[in-house]
Amino acid sequence: MVLSEPVSDERGLAPGLADPAPVVVENLCAQFVFDGDSLLRLGQVNKFWHGVVSDVALWERLNAARFDVSAISSAQVPAQPATAIPGWCFFAGLDSGGDDCATPEDAKGNLRPSDLAARADQLGAIAFNTRGWIKDRLQAKSCWKRHSYVPGVGLYVRESAVARVLGVPLPAPLPEKADPQVRPPDFPGWVFYHLVDSPGGDIRHPANGDNDFTSTCSTLEELAEVAARLPSCLAFNTSGSLKHRLQPQVHWRQDSGTCSWGGLYVREDAAGANKLRRPTGGGSLEPCLRYFQLGKTRLRAARDVDVVWLNDTYLMRVPDPKVAAAATAGAAVTDPAGGAPEPLEVVKLSHVCWLDLTGRFNGVGPGRYHCLWVLWSTERCNVAELNFSIVLRSARRLHTGVLAASVKVVPEAKSVSDGEANVPGGGISGEGTPALGTVLGSLVVKGKKPTRQLLATLQALGRSRGLQ
Structure with missing residues (x-):
């Protein structure tokens, strides 16, 4: 998936000024909010500009203006270590697959372990995991899988069932209270x-x-x-x-x-x-x-996109066969994004009933873009339908003034679920500007004989100057 450079966009002032006033420096840097490469080249003009672009605070302000990093970081919550629940014991990081009698959807977003335990009591269940799955049976402990090291993530099992059903000793008791953990520990070296x-x-x-x-x-x-x-x-x-x-x-x-x-x-x-x-x-x-x-303008499925069932059974990361073929033929392999070559991988589909890849472009500037999605298939491929869409998930109004006051947050619009095309009465102000949740472009390809290479080209329009 590639987001190309805008067909037309605004470039900053030509470099070459020597020791300008601070307000001029700040305004000039603001012009490069979507073009960090040019800003780095400006830093090669002389020692003054090298010092400007080496300033950590400048990049912090650029990040805040373009990506709203404060909003991204505030969405992260600390890990809450597991605490004692009477009548239950905890197996950290482990889970017993299957045998579920209730799902996370049944919990309606409430995944507090104490409330899941109450729900398990109502159902007469034997265990539940911290992701919200409640179980009426358990596999042998030798069949359990470890899926996380995050504190507080794991499987709660009734104390009365540990010896009777599993035939193992009770794990270490949990504390009554535990402090949240923001990050993992440091290790020497x-x-x-x-x-x-x-x-x-x-x-x-x-x-x-x-x-x-x-x-x-x-x-x-x-x-x-x-x-x-x-x-x-x-x-x-x-x-x-x-x-x-x-x-x-x-x-x-x-x-x-x-x-x-x-x-x-x-x-x-x-x-x-x-x-x-x-x-x-x-x-x-x-x-x-x-x-x-x-600020990626190129997303690769094997590196930058969230792929469902990427577990080396249904889907797997493998070396790009085109690169291997080119190497065999003696052709030079280069990174299409520019710069030094890097090992290229693709996501290979073995067998699965459905395939879902999700990617997000952050901090996209004003302009007109083409989004390209490439699928290589074999003659035996039996994909019946492919759906591809671009949806506007967020938008902010940017100004070209000094960076310290460059961001004006747009009033929050009603959230939408996948598939909804518009948000009536919400979104960004401005004539002809799409509302949050608008499907900017979509494509459905049907057919029993897909081509060896499918190119889905959609045009996403930023119709209002200053729209991100």
Whole structure:
């Protein structure tokens, strides 16, 4: 999925001024709110402009103006460790698959463990997990899967059933109260980057071939020990994956979850060898790097898009076959986005009843865009229908004044669910401006014989000057 450069857009003033007044500097930098590359080139003019674009505070203001980073960060909530519930015991990070008698939808958004326990009592259930699934039976504990290291995530089981049904001892008792945890612990010899991940490059488990080590590492501390003993491991994340390769930092993915507990650990010597920008106070990314990480104009399914059932059974990440074919033929392989070549991957579909890929472009500037989605299929592919749409999820009015006062928040519109086309009476003011939730473009392709390459080209219009 590619968002091309606008057909027409506003460029900043030509560089070349020497030591201008601060208000001129601020206004000039404001013109580059959607063009960080040009701003960095301005920093190469002389020492004065190099000092301007090296200012951390400038990039913080650019991020606030373009992406509203404060709103993004405020959506993250700390992890709440599990606390004692009378009559129940807790198995951290584990879950017993299937045998559900109630779903998260039945809870209507209320996933407090104490309330889930009350609901389980009403149903006469034997267990429930912290995601809202209530169970009337349990698999043997040897069949359980570990799916998280986040504090407070796991499976509650009735104390009376632990020995009778599972035949295992009771786990350690939980405290009556526990303080929220904003971020994971630090480990000596590792640099922690909060709420980001470097996609791909996962080391397969030597015993079972899994893409992560959650099956044998019961805690994040155990995972860190294994990572430290593997010479090929450059990094590991809080989802249990160990990595032998790191993407360039501009391609690191921001954690899309709602919990603030998560991130990426990079080996200290690897961070130095790869000249990685260091995290700022509190573990967040350096603001200049955050700007380019959020401001993607190209989304790759294997790296930047949320893919349902990407579990190496139904869908999997594999090397791009076009790159392999080009290498075999002796052709040069380059990154279409520019810059140094990087290992390219695609998402390969093996078998699944439905496929859902979701991506989001952040901080899109005024202009006219073409969005391109590419699907390669084999002759045996039996996809009957493909749906592709672009929906306006958020919008803000931007002004070209000084950055400190450049953002004017648009009155919040009524939220919409997927499939709704318009928000009557809401959205942004201005003649001809689409409302929040408007489907800017959509395409449905039907047919039993899809072409080998499907190109869905849609035009998304920013009809009001200053619309983001």
